[in-house]
Amino acid sequence: MMETKPTARMEDYLESIIMLREGKEAVRVSQMSQALGVKMPSVTGALKKLSDEGLVEHQRYGRVQLTPDGEKVARDVFRRHEALRRFLEEILSVDADTAADDACKMEHVISPLTQKRLAKFIDFVLSRPNVHPYWLKMFERYVNYGEIPDECPEKCLEE
Amino acid sequence: MMETKPTARMEDYLESIIMLREGKEAVRVSQMSQALGVKMPSVTGALKKLSDEGLVEHQRYGRVQLTPDGEKVARDVFRRHEALRRFLEEILSVDADTAADDACKMEHVISPLTQKRLAKFIDFVLSRPNVHPYWLKMFERYVNYGEIPDECPEKCLEE
DNA sequence: ATAAAATGTTTGGAAGGACTAACTTTTCCA
DNA sequence: TGGAAAAGTTAGTCCTTCCAAACATTTTAT
Structure with missing residues (x-):
């Protein structure tokens, strides 16, 4: 069945769902479009792909939700993101916007090992x-x- | 004249030239292909584009060289790469291969600010x-x- | 010197990601 | 309640990056 891993960009789309969901129950295409800095058709296209892969649920003109599988992926991406953001913001004192931005781009490319080490490093320094x-x-x-x-x-x- | 900044991938091609040049004078398409993990046609294609942009000199079946402009870009990428690699290897104790690999992917996405801070951080810690x-x-x-x-x-x- | 091996290039095509323009639903309010 | 505005989708295109196959050139070894 060869579950093909989502691309970096698709991970971004998944992550944005978690981040936008805060509080409210529904996530809208327009919000994702705004958050990711792309136009709505790009979001629609991405959601179609992610839906085919069983990572999100989305019906035409309807709401967007993560499936359990999608939830897992999104949480993982988010965790990586947070580790990087904290390092940049709390240790390197990079401003919040830049930190969030850079973290968003770096989160896709770090190996699991580096990710773990970085998390430990942050704990170590801040503890x-x-x-x-x-x-x-x-x-x-x-x-x-x-x-x-x-x-x-x-x-x-x-x- | 709007000098369009090279894409991340094009930066990789430029950087590989600096890295492969060590010692010898000539860089071959086959070496770049090997180093970057792509087939030769991809290298040929990239070189054509970079040549059009005035960043490399390359004649059919001939050698590959950086122009002064290309040299500047390549050095900059390489510097970012080294900062990241040192951080991963010397501070986080990530193994050399993983560090080189991760650095290569991260080097394209960090902002100038983060880059500077990271370099300072490394100096600070190791000095x-x-x-x-x-x-x-x-x-x-x-x-x-x-x-x-x-x-x-x-x-x-x-x- | 010459043929086989190694190197390099061209062509054509696929996949991913994004956009504009035009169309369709839904929402909202007068 | 009946449009107009907002939200979403579809269709068509573009750009980047990559590859395989076929072709061209250079190198090398006999």
Whole structure:
């Protein structure tokens, strides 16, 4: 039966459904079109394909829903997306818009290994409350002034 | 005159020329084909396009060279590639093959801002000889055993 | 020197993704 | 309740990237 994996672009369409669903029950073609920056015919076309592959349910002029299979794929993409976004935003201090944008493009191309490592890295860095504020502050300073401290001062244990 | 920016794929073709050129002077279509995992006709086609855009020089059955403009683009792509590869390999400890692979796909999609921040981050982390070995060792441990130290021990200043 | 092997090119076609223009449903409100 | 506006779809086209098959050139080895 050779379940062919959705393309990167198709993953985007699936992910957008999860992201737009927040709260309300229905997702509209126009919303997806807006969110993905494509025109509505592109969405209709994508939904047809995804529907054929059993990943979404969609009837003409009707609502869009994920099937259980589609839900799985979408969640997975979303998870990758979040890991990248957090890294960019919380560690590299990239602004929210750029972070979301870059994450959206990177999420499709990272290997499972890199994905796992990155998630661990984020946990590692952000889970050390005694260290990371200092750490990130130093990085911030470095970004702005090019100043690299060579030692680990006492501050390390404070705040 | 609207210099249209090369597509991600075209950037790959350009970058492969720099990477294959190492040492020898000539780059062959067959090498590019091999390196990029595409058949030769694809390379010929790409070279025609790049040639039209003034980024490479290439005559039938002859050698492939970058023009000054092509050189600039290729170097830029390569720089992005290296930043990502180093991050994956030297900080996240992803194996070399996976790192090269992922970097190759990510290099096209990161924004200039993220690129700059990432480069700074790598410098920052790797330029602190008194701290980063401890740091990376702790991360290594976390990857393997899930152990997150909560404080910054004296070791921080050693080795 | 010459034929086989290796290299490279051309042609034609497929698949994915996106768009415009024109058409159809649905929604909404006067 | 009967259109107009909004939402959605269809049809037709374009562009990028790739490939296989057939053809052309260069290299190499005898």
